[in-house]
Amino acid sequence: MLASPLNGVSAFEVARHLRQSFGPAFRLIAYSSWSGESDRARLDAAGFDRVVPRSAPPEEVLCALSEEGRQLVMRSVAQTVRRLELLVVLGHSLLGARQHAASAANTERAQRIVRLVEGGIGRLPLPKERERLERELEALAERVRPEARFSLR
Numbered sequence: 001m002l003a004s005p006l007n008g009v010s011a012f013e014v015a016r017h018l019r020q021s022f023g024p025a026f027r028l029i030a031y032s033s034w035s036g037e038s039d040r041a042r043l044d045a046a047g048f049d050r051v052v053p054r055s056a057p058p059e060e061v062l063c064a065l066s067e068e069g070r071q072l073v074m075r076s077v078a079q080t081v082r083r084l085e086l087l088v089v090l091g092h093s094l095l096g097a098r099q100h101a102a103s104a105a106n107t108e109r110a111q112r113i114v115r116l117v118e119g120g121i122g123r124l125p126l127p128k129e130r131e132r133l134e135r136e137l138e139a140l141a142e143r144v145r146p147e148a149r150f151s152l153r
Helices: 011-025 037-046 058-095 104-121 127-144
Strands: 029-032 050-053
Touching: 011 037, 029 037, 029 058, 050 058, 058 104, 058 127, 104 127
Parallel strands: 029 050
Antiparallel strands: none
């Protein structure tokens, strides 16, 4: 929360504007000396997600910030996993049904997808998601190049 107004604009107005402009994905943490119920209601109405009292030890402020950061990272990882899953599905789609041979161009595209996803999976910090995607990618890799075995290990 802003400690002093900006050119006559209160911190509440700034918070409301940020919330309207960026929506719920933008996290607002108030660092405030206000503690009463009416103060809390006013902070909530302005769109703050969390309030850390000024009397709190510095560790609590850091915990609030780090929790928000952790949530952002987890959302980003989840989006990356979803993108990798969609690429694998696209690879299978390019190859078509098992009984129909894919065109050389589509096989080449699927091979590029395998290489791209191989690079992305190795950086995932979630072991279960990484293992699941490795299995799915291996099935695609076998369809693209049966002689080669996929392995990140």
